Amino acid sequence: MRLSGPTDIRAALTLRKTSRTDTVSLCPTTRGPLAVFSFAPGPDETYASIDGAWHSDADYHVIHRVAAVRGRGVARVVFEFAAEHADHLRCDTHEDNVPMRRALDSFGFRECGVITVANGTQRVAYDWIKEPLPNEGTSRS
Numbered sequence: 001m002r003l004s005g006p007t008d009i010r011a012a013l014t015l016r017k018t019s020r021t022d023t024v025s026l027c028p029t030t031r032g033p034l035a036v037f038s039f040a041p042g043p044d045e046t047y048a049s050i051d052g053a054w055h056s057d058a059d060y061h062v063i064h065r066v067a068a069v070r071g072r073g074v075a076r077v078v079f080e081f082a083a084e085h086a087d088h089l090r091c092d093t094h095e096d097n098v099p100m101r102r103a104l105d106s107f108g109f110r111e112c113g114v115i116t117v118a119n120g121t122q123r124v125a126y127d128w129i130k131e132p133l134p135n136e137g138t139s140r141s
Contacts, residue, residue, distance in 0.1 A: 034068065034069045034072070034074050035066065035067065035068035035069065035074045035075070035077070035078050036065070036066075036067050036068075037063055037064065037065055037066040037067070037068075037078055038062070038063070038064040038065045039061060039062070039063055039064075039081070039082055039085070040061065040062055040064075041059070041060075041061050041062075041086075042059065042060045042061060042062055042090065043060075044062045044090070046062075046092070046115060046117055046118070047062070047090055047092075047115060047125065049115065049116070050112060050113045050114070050115050050125055051113050051114045051115070052111075052112045052113015052114060052125065053112060053113060054090070054112050054125075054127055055110060055112060055127050055129060056088055056127065056129055058087070058088050058129075059088065060086065060088040060089060060090050060127070061082060061085065061086035061088070061089055061090075062089070062090050062091065063078070063079070063082050063089060063090075063091040064091070064092075066078060066091075066100065070099055075099075075100070075103035075107075076103065076106070076107060079103070079104075079107040079109075079128075083128070083130060086130075087129065087130040088127065088128070088129050088130070089109070089127060089128040089129075090125065090126070090127045090128075091104060091109060091125075091126050091127075091128075092115055092117075092123035092124060092125045092126065093123060093124055093126075094121075094123060094124070095122070095123075095124050101124065104126050107128065108128055109126035109127065109128045110126060110127060110128070111124060111125070111126055112125045112126060112127050113125055
């Protein structure tokens with residue numbers, strides 16, 4: 001099977017979540033994984049302190065350790081999966097990881113500042129908040 005873009009990838013993918021960890025794999029039905037990532041509910045200790053500010057203090061899910069095939073829209077599929085399961089997402093990456101930073105920006109993640117992870121290195125922190133539907137949150141009296 002030849003996968004030509006995000007639509008084909010979405011149609012061909014299955015979700016595999018390991019029972020012992022929060023690791024998720026997105027896999028075509030006949031091939032190995034196109035992406036592996038961690039997706040879990042917060043709070044996450046990594047995000048307790050930020051040089052900057054998060055756009056919301058609401059409950060969130062985290063996306064960590066994204067490894068994806070480049071150039072096929074797989075990162076977008078990862079983010080779409082996460083957005084289907086949470087209204088507020090947080091993610092981080094190395095400053096020099098230009099492909100990941102572009103993918104985050106393209107999906108609508110917003111840069112929030114810099115965090116320092118357990119080994120002392122710094123990461124650029126992002127969050128994404130689901131936009132309410134028109135008329136959502138408004139009441140008719």
